[in-house]
Each structure stands twice: as structure tokens, then as C-alpha cells.
Amino acid sequence: MEAIWLYQFRLIVIGDSTVGKSCLIRRFTEGRFAQVSDPTVGVDFFSRLVEIEPGKRIKLQIWDTAGQERFRSITRAYYRNSVGGLLLFDITNRRSFQNVHDWLEEARSHVQPHSIVFLLVGHKCDLEAQRQVSRQEAEKLAGAYGMRYVETSARDAINVEHAFTELTRDIFALVRSGDITIQEGWEGVKSGFVPNVVHSSEEVTKSDRRCLC
Amino acid sequence: MRSRVFPRPASRQGLQAQKAVHFIAAAKAPACGRKQKLAEIQQALFSDPVDIETLRRAATTNGGLLTDELRRKVWPKLLNINVYSLPRKPGQDVRENHKDYNQVVLDVRRCMKRFPKGMPASERAMLQERLIDIILEVLKRNPQLHYYQGYHDVAVSLLLVVGERMAIAMLDTLSIYHLRDFMDPTMDSTKHILNYLMPILGKADAELHEFMIRAEVGTIFALSWLITWYSHVLSDFKHTLRLYDFFLASHPLMPIYLAATIVLHREKEVKQTECDMAMVHHLLSRIPQDLPYELLIGRSQDLFNQCPPSLLAKQAALQSHKSLSISTFQAFQLSTLHQRPDSVLQRLSRAQGSTTSRQATRHPGPGAAAPDEDRLQLLANGNRLVKMAVWGLSATLGAAVFAVAQTAMEWGPEMLLQLF
Numbered sequence: 001m002e003a004i005w006l007y008q009f010r011l012i013v014i015g016d017s018t019v020g021k022s023c024l025i026r027r028f029t030e031g032r033f034a035q036v037s038d039p040t041v042g043v044d045f046f047s048r049l050v051e052i053e054p055g056k057r058i059k060l061q062i063w064d065t066a067g068q069e070r071f072r073s074i075t076r077a078y079y080r081n082s083v084g085g086l087l088l089f090d091i092t093n094r095r096s097f098q099n100v101h102d103w104l105e106e107a108r109s110h111v112q113p114h115s116i117v118f119l120l121v122g123h124k125c126d127l128e129a130q131r132q133v134s135r136q137e138a139e140k141l142a143g144a145y146g147m148r149y150v151e152t153s154a155r156d157a158i159n160v161e162h163a164f165t166e167l168t169r170d171i172f173a174l175v176r177s178g179d180i181t182i183q184e185g186w187e188g189v190k191s192g193f194v195p196n197v198v199h200s201s202e203e204v205t206k207s208d209r210r211c212l213c
Numbered sequence: 214m215r216s217r218v219f220p221r222p223a224s225r226q227g228l229q230a231q232k233a234v235h236f237i238a239a240a241k242a243p244a245c246g247r248k249q250k251l252a253e254i255q256q257a258l259f260s261d262p263v264d265i266e267t268l269r270r271a272a273t274t275n276g277g278l279l280t281d282e283l284r285r286k287v288w289p290k291l292l293n294i295n296v297y298s299l300p301r302k303p304g305q306d307v308r309e310n311h312k313d314y315n316q317v318v319l320d321v322r323r324c325m326k327r328f329p330k331g332m333p334a335s336e337r338a339m340l341q342e343r344l345i346d347i348i349l350e351v352l353k354r355n356p357q358l359h360y361y362q363g364y365h366d367v368a369v370s371l372l373l374v375v376g377e378r379m380a381i382a383m384l385d386t387l388s389i390y391h392l393r394d395f396m397d398p399t400m401d402s403t404k405h406i407l408n409y410l411m412p413i414l415g416k417a418d419a420e421l422h423e424f425m426i427r428a429e430v431g432t433i434f435a436l437s438w439l440i441t442w443y444s445h446v447l448s449d450f451k452h453t454l455r456l457y458d459f460f461l462a463s464h465p466l467m468p469i470y471l472a473a474t475i476v477l478h479r480e481k482e483v484k485q486t487e488c489d490m491a492m493v494h495h496l497l498s499r500i501p502q503d504l505p506y507e508l509l510i511g512r513s514q515d516l517f518n519q520c521p522p523s524l525l526a527k528q529a530a531l532q533s534h535k536s537l538s539i540s541t542f543q544a545f546q547l548s549t550l551h552q553r554p555d556s557v558l559q560r561l562s563r564a565q566g567s568t569t570s571r572q573a574t575r576h577p578g579p580g581a582a583a584p585d586e587d588r589l590q591l592l593a594n595g596n597r598l599v600k601m602a603v604w605g606l607s608a609t610l611g612a613a614v615f616a617v618a619q620t621a622m623e624w625g626p627e628m629l630l631q632l633f
Contacts, residue, residue, distance in 0.1 A: 010491070017362075018319050036325045041363040041445050042436035045495045061491045068316060068362045073400050074433060081490075187490065 015088030017067030083188030092130040126153040277458030297562035313360035366441035465538035
């Protein structure tokens with residue numbers, strides 16, 4: 001039997017080429033780090049359960065996207081059904097930080113009428129000696145856009161769990177407060193119950209959900 | 214949606230019968246067919262003009278082109294490439310001033326899993342640098358082409374088999390024809406080619422098609438299959454090679470027919486999956502590594518014959534867009550019909566001398582004669598003597614022995630020089 005979960009959140013991971021999107025996701029979902037990771041061609045899919053409170057599990061569906069600009073016309077289609085996103089830049093690559101604004105614009109213009117809860121991630125923080133973007137500067141930018149900021153390293157497993165869990169908690173809080181609601185025809189959030197039934201803290205088996213499509 | 218082209222019961226039976234035929238062919242061929250196939254390929258290569266139809270058939274039927282030696286012989290013929298007037302190795306200037314330079318370097322330097330596992334790091338690093346040069350050389354020759362992530366997967370597959378100079382020639386031709394649609398400034402044409410997938414599925418299995426439509430899975434799961442000719446997703450290089458044999462000898466849309474065939478092959482798994490976009494995408498995008506390739510190749514061809522692109526193109530969704538790969542394919546195929554065998558090409562190339570033979574190439578390289586060319590010339594001269602001796606042998610020992618000797622003599626030294 002599949003593991004039980006309360007909600008399913010769909011996340012998208014974006015950012016320039018080689019900032020480490022696939023490595024971060026693999027560290028989170030598979031618990032390992034590849035020294036070198038082949039470029040992502042198109043869109044890859046990963047999933048994992050996270051426990052945000054004892055006994056409360058959320059299933060994360062994570063879309064990993066190719067960083068090369070020409071693939072944006074493909075990855076665009078994945079924004080609309082995402083409730084959350086990790087926007088990565090590489091702290092040793094200033095250019096990737098400068099492009100954060102463009103990525104946000106790209107996402108915002110294609111997510112209508114919904115919105116995405118973004119987390120700004122300064123990746124490769126183990127490479128302190130080569131740092132080109134200060135923490136203060138990144139925090140300032142994140143603040144300006146109403147995002148949290150986290151620095152991570154897939155290589156040294158720094159803050160990887162934290163980044164995904166924090167984002168999941170934030171989304172969970174918004175779902176609980178009613179700011180984000182489950183909607184027919186939108187895949188960003190799904191309930192572990194039969195869709196459209198609001199529930200408290202109980203858990204159900206995934207097999208209770210039937211495909212209504 | 215019911216298929217009008219072949220009514221359901223008949224088509225089911227038809228497909229089953231074809232499946233059975235392919236299965237039998239796949240099961241019995243290795244023992245007795247291999248020798249005969251080797252001889253047939255050799256004979257086709259020596260015919261004047263080269264018997265391209267036989268080579269195409271060999272590349273698509275059971276086992277494909279069998280060995281890397283034969284691939285080095287046959288692949289260039291399938292693409293109408295003269296192996297005696299290959300492009301020279303790119304110089305340092307190939308890396309200067311190219312818009313895609315950064316992306317190519319980033320992608321190639323981290324492209325690891327495509328090299329053989331046991332290869333020493335230094336050797337791999339050297340080949341990666343060659344790979345950068347190969348890609349940039351082809352892009353520089355064809356300013357209308359744009360690099361995409363995944364193109365490097367095609368380039369590395371070629372490099373590992375045919376060496377640097379022939380990889381340039383092959384990648385150049387492939388980029389102008391088979392891969393052309395993927396190399397536009399935008400990915401609109403790539404999406405157009407992907408749009409053939411669902412109509413093919415619809416014709417072959419209406420029920421599965423309907424499930425996929427309900428799941429809204431789209432076709433992006435097949436994107437990397439299509440634009441890398443599956444080399445990005447297959448971990449065993451011998452499967453990649455087998456598919457390259459097939460695709461090099463086929464219509465540019467064949468990779469999408471294979472995609473449909475793979476989905477059809479996994480029909481049960483697909484239907485058992487939750488009818489959800491992410492779940493179905495997840496299932497399909499992870500390609501099983503033990504697929505029965507011979508069977509699937511045969512089925513793809515059947516599917517292609519039963520619902521050819523022209524038939525599918527009549528559908529509304531496929532009408533508006535023009536594919537360069539499709540529209541230039543017929544002319545490309547015709548161009549492969551009048552090739553001379555390598556022995557003749559070699560003689561011609563020697564007779565013309567290195568300077569004039571350079572001018573005869575489709576893309577003459579600039580600058581003075583490269584050391585490479587001298588080396589090739591030396592090899593060619595050496596080979597003449599070898600070949601004369603082999604000719605004598607062949608009269609008594611038959612074509613098979615000739616084939617083996619010829620292959621070893623011609624490709625051994627050249628390959629070593631190019632690769633290492």
C-alpha cells in the first residue's frame with residue numbers, strides 16, 4: 001500500500017542552467033549527490049513525502065526543468081498547476097542571481113489566475129571561497145519580492161531538507177488559512193481525502209482517492 | 214475515437230500477426246542470419262553505386278549493423294558522406310565568438326554518464342574537449358542552426374563510434390536534415406513533431422489514447438527521447454547504437470513512431486496508473502532499460518507504414534506547421550542513391566590530391582593543409598597495397614574474409630588516430 005498523505009503539493013524548480021536544480025532535487029528525493037550531473041533535457045519528475053508535523057505527511061510532486069532559455073516555452077506549461085516553487089541561483093555565479101527577476105516575471109506571467117509561493121534558494125553554499133553574491137544582498141532581494149531566502153548545498157547536504165520543508169510548511173499554512181484552496185481543474189494542491197472535502201488532521205490512505213477524470 | 218484507417222478487429226489481428234512475425238525473426242536470427250547479413254552488408258558496400266537500399270534494410274532489421282566497424286562503414290553511406298573527404302579537425306578559432314559557446318561548454322563538461330564507465334578521467338576530459346569543438350564546428354558551418362540541451366547527447370554518441378572528423382560530417386548532415394526541426398530559434402517546430410505522437414496512438418489504440426487524453430499527460434515525457442534519439446535516457450550504449458542504426462536509415466519522424474510504440478508496449482502499466490498527469494508522465498518518462506528493441510523497431514515500422522506522416526498531417530492540429538525535416542527528406546534520400554564505394558572514393562581522392570579533394574567537399578575548410586590530411590593520405594597509400602593483397606585473397610576465400618580483412622585494415626589505424 002502506498003504511504004498515506006494529507007495533501008499533495010506540486011512544486012516547480014527553476015533557475016539558470018547549471019545552478020544545481022537537479023542535484024538539489026536528487027539530494028532531497030534520493031539522498032545522494034552526484035559530483036557531476038548531466039543537463040536536464042526537457043522536464044523531469046520527482047516525488048517525496050515530507051512530515052511537517054508528527055503524523056502529518058505531505059506528498060510533494062516536484063518538476064525539474066531544463067535551464068536553457070529555449071526550453072522555457074515547454075516549461076511554461078508547468079507553472080499553472082504548481083502551488084510552490086524553488087527559484088535557484090548559484091552563489092558563485094552572479095549572473096544567475098541577476099536573472100532571478102526574469103525568472104519571477106516568467107513564472108508570474110504564466111501562472112495566472114493562480115499564484116506560486118516561491119522560495120529563493122542560494123545554492124552551492126559549500127563554495128564559500130568563490131561566493132559572488134552576499135547573503136545580505138540575496139535576503140534583500142527575496143524580501144523585496146516577499147519570498148524567504150535559504151542557502152543550500154546539495155554536495156554537503158546543507159539546508160536541503162530545510163528548504164523543501166519550510167516551503168511545504170508555508171504552503172500548508174496558506175491552505176489551512178484558506179488563502180489557497182483546492183480547485184477543480186487545478187493540480188497545485190490535492191487533498192488526500194476525496195476532493196473538495198475539508199478535513200482536520202486525520203490521515204487517509206491514498207487508495208481512498210479515486211480518479212475522477 | 215474509432216480508427217477509420219483500419220477497423221478495429223482487423224487491425225488487432227493484423228498487429229498481432231505482425232508481432233508474431235517480428236518475434237520469430239528476433240528469436241531465430243542471431244545464429245544463422247549474422248554471417249549472411251555481414252556478407253550482404255559488405256556486398257552492398259562494394260557495389261557501384263553503393264546498394265543503399267540493402268544497407269538501409271540491414272540497419273533496420275534484426276541486430277542492425279551488428280558491429281561498430283560496420284557502423285563506421287555504413288553510417289556515412291546512410292548520410293551520403295564521402296569518408297575520403299572529411300572535414301578537418303577544428304582549430305582553436307572554432308571556440309571564438311559563438312553565441313552558444315557558453316551553454317555548449319557547460320553541458321559537455323558535465324556530461325559524464327554518456328562515456329564508458331571504465332574510461333580514465335583524463336581520456337574522457339580529452340574527448341569532452343573534442344565534443345565541444347565538434348558541436349561548435351557544426352554550428353559555425355550552419356549559422357541558421359541553434360544549439361539545444363540534448364544535442365550534445367547526439368554528438369557524443371557519434372564521437373564514440375566514428376571519431377572526431379566523421380562525427381563532424383555526420384552531425385552536420387543530421388543537423389541539416391533529421392534534427393533540423395529541433396534547431397530552430399524556438400521550440401515550436403519541436404512541439405509540432407511531438408504533436409504527431411497522440412494521433413499515432415489514436416490510430417493504433419483508441420482506448421489507450423483516450424486514457425492519455427483524460428490524464429492530460431501531454432507529450433513532454435517523450436521530448437528527450439525525440440531530440441536525443443533516446444541516447445539521453447538509455448543507459449546501455451548498445452541500445453543507443455541499435456536505435457541510431459534504425460533512425461539513420463529511416464524517416465526523420467521515426468523516433469516519434471518508436472515513442473508511440475513504446476507507449477503501446479506499456480499499455481497495461483499505463484492504464485493501471487492513476488489517471489493523473491504527473492503519474493503518467495512519471496511512468497512513461499522512465500524508460501525501462503530492458504525493452505525488446507528488435508520487436509519495437511519492427512512495430513514502429515509497421516505503424517509508420519499503416520499511418521504515414523502524410524496521413525496524419527491531414528489532421529487539423531498538424532496542418533498549420535511546416536517541418537523542414539519532413540519536407541527535405543525525399544531530396545535527401547534521393548541524394549544517397551548515387552554513392553561510389555569506398556575503394557573508388559579512395560582512388561578518386563588520391564588522384565585529385567589533397568588540395569583539390571578539399572575543394573570538392575561540401576564545406577571546404579579554410580587555411581593551410583592540416584597534418585591530419587597528410588596522415589590520411591599516408592594511410593590511403595598504405596591501404597592500396599593492403600587492398601591489392603586482399604583483392605587477391607578474396608578471389609579464393611570469398612566475400613566474408615575479404616570483408617573482415619578490409620574492415621580491419623582500413624579502420625583500425627584511422628580510428629586509433631582519430632580517437633586517441
